[in-house]
Amino acid sequence: MNDTRYCGNPDVLMAYLYEDGDSSERLAFDAHLRGCERCAAELASLRAVREDLAAWAPPETMLDFRIVRDPAPSGRRWGWMTAMPAWAQLAAASLVIGIAAGISGLDVRYGSDGLVVRTGWNRAADTQRAASPAPGTAAGASAPWRADLVTLQEQLRSELKQGAPAPAATPVSAAAANGGKPMSDQEFMARVKQLIEASETRTQREVALRVAEVIRDMDTQRRSDMRRVADGLGVLEGRTGAAVAQQREMMSYLMRVSQRQQ
Amino acid sequence: MTVTDEELVARCIAGDTDSFNQLILRWERPIYALAYRQLGREDDARDVVQDAFLRAFRALPGFKGEAKFSSWLYRITLNLCRDVMRRAKRAPFVQAPEGVDVAELASSDTSGVESAEDAVTRKDLSRHVARAMSRLPEEQRSAIILKEYHGLTFQEIAELQGCPLSTVKTRLYQGLTVLRRDLERQGAGPVRAEGSRTP
Numbered sequence: 001m002n003d004t005r006y007c008g009n010p011d012v013l014m015a016y017l018y019e020d021g022d023s024s025e026r027l028a029f030d031a032h033l034r035g036c037e038r039c040a041a042e043l044a045s046l047r048a049v050r051e052d053l054a055a056w057a058p059p060e061t062m063l064d065f066r067i068v069r070d071p072a073p074s075g076r077r078w079g080w081m082t083a084m085p086a087w088a089q090l091a092a093a094s095l096v097i098g099i100a101a102g103i104s105g106l107d108v109r110y111g112s113d114g115l116v117v118r119t120g121w122n123r124a125a126d127t128q129r130a131a132s133p134a135p136g137t138a139a140g141a142s143a144p145w146r147a148d149l150v151t152l153q154e155q156l157r158s159e160l161k162q163g164a165p166a167p168a169a170t171p172v173s174a175a176a177a178n179g180g181k182p183m184s185d186q187e188f189m190a191r192v193k194q195l196i197e198a199s200e201t202r203t204q205r206e207v208a209l210r211v212a213e214v215i216r217d218m219d220t221q222r223r224s225d226m227r228r229v230a231d232g233l234g235v236l237e238g239r240t241g242a243a244v245a246q247q248r249e250m251m252s253y254l255m256r257v258s259q260r261q262q
Numbered sequence: 263m264t265v266t267d268e269e270l271v272a273r274c275i276a277g278d279t280d281s282f283n284q285l286i287l288r289w290e291r292p293i294y295a296l297a298y299r300q301l302g303r304e305d306d307a308r309d310v311v312q313d314a315f316l317r318a319f320r321a322l323p324g325f326k327g328e329a330k331f332s333s334w335l336y337r338i339t340l341n342l343c344r345d346v347m348r349r350a351k352r353a354p355f356v357q358a359p360e361g362v363d364v365a366e367l368a369s370s371d372t373s374g375v376e377s378a379e380d381a382v383t384r385k386d387l388s389r390h391v392a393r394a395m396s397r398l399p400e401e402q403r404s405a406i407i408l409k410e411y412h413g414l415t416f417q418e419i420a421e422l423q424g425c426p427l428s429t430v431k432t433r434l435y436q437g438l439t440v441l442r443r444d445l446e447r448q449g450a451g452p453v454r455a456e457g458s459r460t461p
Contacts, residue, residue, distance in 0.1 A: 010432050010434070010435035010436075011428055011431045011432075013435060014416070014431040014435055015416075015431070018409060018416075018434075020415055045442055046438050046439075046442065048442070049441050049445065050410065052390075052391055052441075052445055053391055053406070053411075053441075055384050055387040055388045055391060056299070056387075056388045056392055056395070057388065058294065058295045058299065058304075058307070061307075061308060063290045063291070063308065063311060065290065065311060065312045065315060066283050066286060067279055067282050067283055067315070067316075067319055068279070069279055257379075
């Protein structure tokens, strides 16, 4: 039964084949198929092609693609610094500035000629100048900052007496041995240098401790990595062995089958 | 209750990157399958999957939701596949295995469903189909892949291909007809569960 509405009409044929279309049209084509051998054969062959297509599968593959956020800027190198409380960071910064000032022999003076800042490299010239007093020196001795400096010395002394750590104990007793007299500038500078040296020693000790910790962490990490690699190799060896065994079994099976056919 | 694609898209637009990763998990296999069948190369297909999701992620704020997310993703993938083929100036090449990988057969689960002979036949047929598909014009191949393996409606395929509905059906019909002739010439046929072939 040749019907131009259906025979060779891809629209109707495809809608029927994939069951994607109007149900009334489908019913009508169903009725047509019962009487049209050509369309029925065509449909059967297209269904066979669809069965063939089902055999085509893409190979298995690893798909591990993911969207990740931009990592926050890593501060690992100085992470221990950020872990420190603010007061400790401030103290550390003051210490560094103090050390730098001590190394450079920083000298700050305020006199009739205004504020004078000198470093240790100018100290020699400064000493010479001090040996031959200038006319304004007498006025400098009675300058108001002198009183401030004495107050500061007193304060430092009292603080040291109250609760200085072990390394600072000797200088304090030395100061006490001085009979409670006010220190000279040289003694005061020597005292400050001692304090700075003690701080440097503490800092060095801390750095050494930190380095030791880093080395220990790295060693631990290395050991755990090595263990993981060793475990992975063991698993791989096991799998390879199992695969070889399976392959051997399969080969012997194929051999048996082929011998049976012969 | 399963979260819909559209809900995940909305969450992602609001800044939740993990929602997009859920969409990736949900769609990476179909997208890979589409790209592989279009291009015929596993590594190219993997690259296309990655590019497609990256493009989708970047363009997500502009996604208005007029089409389904999956349709939008399919369109991006098909465009990328076209770019790859254009760049390579070649027809798709399907990596057909030269022989049957016995180790793979041995490791696959064949318990009571498929014998080793059936598996060999299926591999063989898969190779024939892949070759025949690679010879089809791109539009016909896309139409068949989208309909046969991804179950898209004619309307969805028409929107993806930017052509009338009837053109999609014609492309499908012509493609299937060419495939049938090609497979007959190669002597291939469907595999039944018992291992027999249709005459």
